[in-house]
Amino acid sequence: MSxxxxxxxxxxxxxxxxxxxxxxxxxxxxxxxxxxxxxxxVAFVVTxxxxxxxWLAWGSLAGVASIFPCLAAFLLMRVAVRSxxxxxxxxxxxxxxxxxxxxYVGAFRLVAAxxxxxxxxAFIAVAFRDEGEATITFDYDSVSAVxxxxxxxxxxxxxxxxxxxxxxxxAAG
Amino acid sequence: xxxxxxxxxxxxxxEQVYNRILAAREERGLSRQDFADAIGVHYQTVGxxxxxxxxxxxxxxxxxxxxxxxxVEALFSLDPLPRPEPPQRPS
Numbered sequence: 001m002s003x004x005x006x007x008x009x010x011x012x013x014x015x016x017x018x019x020x021x022x023x024x025x026x027x028x029x030x031x032x033x034x035x036x037x038x039x040x041x042v043a044f045v046v047t048x049x050x051x052x053x054x055w056l057a058w059g060s061l062a063g064v065a066s067i068f069p070c071l072a073a074f075l076l077m078r079v080a081v082r083s084x085x086x087x088x089x090x091x092x093x094x095x096x097x098x099x100x101x102x103x104y105v106g107a108f109r110l111v112a113a114x115x116x117x118x119x120x121x122a123f124i125a126v127a128f129r130d131e132g133e134a135t136i137t138f139d140y141d142s143v144s145a146v147x148x149x150x151x152x153x154x155x156x157x158x159x160x161x162x163x164x165x166x167x168x169x170x171a172a173g
Numbered sequence: 174x175x176x177x178x179x180x181x182x183x184x185x186x187x188e189q190v191y192n193r194i195l196a197a198r199e200e201r202g203l204s205r206q207d208f209a210d211a212i213g214v215h216y217q218t219v220g221x222x223x224x225x226x227x228x229x230x231x232x233x234x235x236x237x238x239x240x241x242x243x244x245v246e247a248l249f250s251l252d253p254l255p256r257p258e259p260p261q262r263p264s
Contacts, residue, residue, distance in 0.1 A: 095215075
């Protein structure tokens with residue numbers, strides 16, 4: 001067995017071991033109630049939406065500070081859904097795999113919709129501008145205002161969709 | 174026959190799939206965790222199966238039938254299954 005195969009095998013074993021622990025974990029059950037999950041979904045959406053505002057309106061310091069609440073909401077939401085959206089096939093059973101795959105379709109649609117709306121809003125804002133031509137400032141704050149929310153959305157969308165579906169499912173009884 | 178989780182499982186024709194997994198498991202005195210280990214799924218999945226919210230693949234259905242010692246036809250049906258009769262009291 002080559003060195004790379006050994007590393008890959010060890011990595012697979014570690015992932016499987018951690019996944020087993022995460023899937024059986026009950027210590028975060030207080031975040032898995034419909035109410036707590038709803039609050040985490042709202043917190044993640046709000047903190048993600050606040051990031052570009054903080055970067056553009058209040059500068060770098062507020063921008064950097066806005067990352068942490070979003071990160072906290074993301075991590076808690078991920079724990080609440082047992083990281084199911086991020087686990088590999090080998091450690092999930094067939095229902096979980098089906099659920100995860102379906103969640104990724106939902107997450108793709110969500111990201112596509114958000115990007116579509118954001119780009120169109122920018123176009124409309126530029127088109128209806130009163131004062132001269134719009135300019136794009138390519139500085140640290142402007143790039144960060146796009147980069148961090150987009151990163152949060154890309155990383156968090158699967159867990160967000162999964163959490164939202166679990167809330168809806170439990171509410172339906 | 175895989176359905177979206179959280180929705181009632183239906184076949185391609187839109188039919189509901191009924192099962193008697195819960196009754197059969199309880200008759201055999203198996204806990205949800207023991208049953209989940211025996212058929213190789215997470216214990217939450219057993220709940221989804223028992224509530225009829227998830228229809229298993231053919232492989233899983235065969236594994237369930239082997240563990241419970243019943244045929245697939247006895248466990249799953251497209252028609253509502255009759256409730257199991259309560260055990261007779263000794264006279």
